[in-house]
Amino acid sequence: MPGYRAPFxxxxxxxxxxxxxxxxxxxxxxxxxxxxxxxxxxxxxTP
Numbered sequence: 009m010p011g012y013r014a015p016f017x018x019x020x021x022x023x024x025x026x027x028x029x030x031x032x033x034x035x036x037x038x039x040x041x042x043x044x045x046x047x048x049x050x051x052x053x054t055p
Contacts, residue, residue, distance in 0.1 A: 024052040 029045040031037065036044055 024049070026052050 026045075026048045029041065029048075031041055034041055034044075
């Protein structure tokens with residue numbers, strides 16, 4: 009919902025954005041979800 013977020017941008021200048029890691033909405037569990045989330049952070053922070 010970009011329209012709601014826009015007035016508050018940039019929340020943290022220079023921050024990296026990664027997909028939501030909410031386990032409730034994921035098909036993955038436990039270590040699989042953690043590894044998936046860690047990979048998304050690595051992808052976002054690797055030049």
